[in-house]
Amino acid sequence: TTSEEYKMPTSMKQLEQRxxxxxxxxxxxxxxxxxxxxxxxEFNVEEFYESLPTADxxxxxxxxxxxxxxKNQCDRSIRxxxxxxQLALQxxxxxxxxxxxxxxxxxxxxxxxxxxxSIASPYQRGKINQP
Numbered sequence: 001t002t003s004e005e006y007k008m009p010t011s012m013k014q015l016e017q018r019x020x021x022x023x024x025x026x027x028x029x030x031x032x033x034x035x036x037x038x039x040x041x042e043f044n045v046e047e048f049y050e051s052l053p054t055a056d057x058x059x060x061x062x063x064x065x066x067x068x069x070x071k072n073q074c075d076r077s078i079r080x081x082x083x084x085x086q087l088a089l090q091x092x093x094x095x096x097x098x099x100x101x102x103x104x105x106x107x108x109x110x111x112x113x114x115x116x117x118s119i120a121s122p123y124q125r126g127k128i129n130q131p
Contacts, residue, residue, distance in 0.1 A: 012098075015091050022084035029073040029080070036069075043067070 052060075 012091070012094055015087055015094060019084060019087040019091060022080045022087060025080035026077045026084065029077040033070050033073050 048060075
């Protein structure tokens, strides 16, 4: 991970790339948990303490390592989802800014065109047939 990766994206392309990465991170973490950890995690505290005196402690340690890895992947997914949501808002804001800018430019061009037409001679406006 480089400092380049954490710079705030400035272009729409950069925002969209970061958004895609965040989505990929979430999917990757989910796929990893499902493919590598082979389980949904359920933990009953009461059963754990009841069986602890006679349990195979190595098995418990292995289960907890798996749960810890799943927790780490879920934490990663939460961070990625938070980033994805923030980037989605930034992308939407950027698109709205661009639409507003395009509309302002269109209005400005139309105003300039109307002004040119208002000061143009009748021949230039095309209202009088030229001889």
